[in-house]
Amino acid sequence: MIHHYPLNCNGKLVGLSSPKIMGILNLTPDSFSDGGRFNNEKSALEHAEKLLKDGAEIIDIGPQSTRPKAEFLKAEEEIRRIGNVISSIKKEFPEALVSLDTFYAETVAFGYNEGIDLVNDISGGQYDGSMFEAVAKTKLPYILMHVNPSYETMHDKIKFDDITVSVNRYFFEKTAELLEMGITDIILDPGFGFGKTVGDQMKMIDEVQYFGFGKFPLLIGISRKSFIYKPLGKSALDINEETQKLHMNVLQQGAKILRVHDVAEAKKTVDEFNSYEL
Helix, strand or coil, X not given: CCCCCCEEECCEEECCCCCEEEEEEECCCCCCCCCCCCCCHXXXXXXXXXXXXHCCCEEEEECXXXXXXXXXXXXXXXHHHHCCHHHHHHHHCCCCEEEEECCCHHHHHHHHHHCCCEEEECCCCCCCXXXXXXXXXXXXXXXXXXXXXXXXXXXXXXXXXXXXXXXXXXXXXXXXXHHHCCCCCEEEECCCCCCCCHHHXXXXXXXXXXXHHHCCCEEECCCCCHHHHHHHCCCHHHCHHHHHHHHHHHHHCCCCEEEECCHHHHHHHHHHHHHHHC
């Protein structure tokens, strides 16, 4: 089953011939890098506008932080945090695609009613048994991330014989399950920053082209991840140059979506990549 482009995002057909930038909008008071600044509707809208102006085509709304030791929220609290943010963004910026970063079926159903265009699930359907069913009902594109099997073990470093083989085995099993449920617009995310050693993540960067058997578009989220800044003895906000080099590397290997905090810098990288490709 070859993935059919374009993606059907809530009735809008979105081609991926040119890479897209997904800008991160955290609604969390405790998120690791921009926590608390955007967790009310007005500032969320302002930040969404900035992300779009800087070149994002997708806004990824995250009501819950998944950094190590973050507070665990139930679906009701996620929904409370989201409030009217999704519908306000859709009203204010109708051209923007909105992705919802959640691992709860209930939050997906709420987000769908508010107008989301994609579901971004860090859990691969593993943290809520109703997740795939909820996504199937929406008929929206689904971002499938590789991650450890439970919320509690999400950040446990696992020893993989071969990280690329392990991630692909997971993708193979999960995509088969999704396709069987009628979810055909699938985007794969190898899960940088989740339970993997620095060495394994550098190997993943070098082997991005091998993920997903060429059948599904790839999303890469390495923005402000510790596997980049810790070995350099730098902070999360201090690694733009290194991050853009890695972004260029994964784009050259066929990545289609970059999930980033700093959209303007990623846009320069994508523009440079596109100028080579022409």
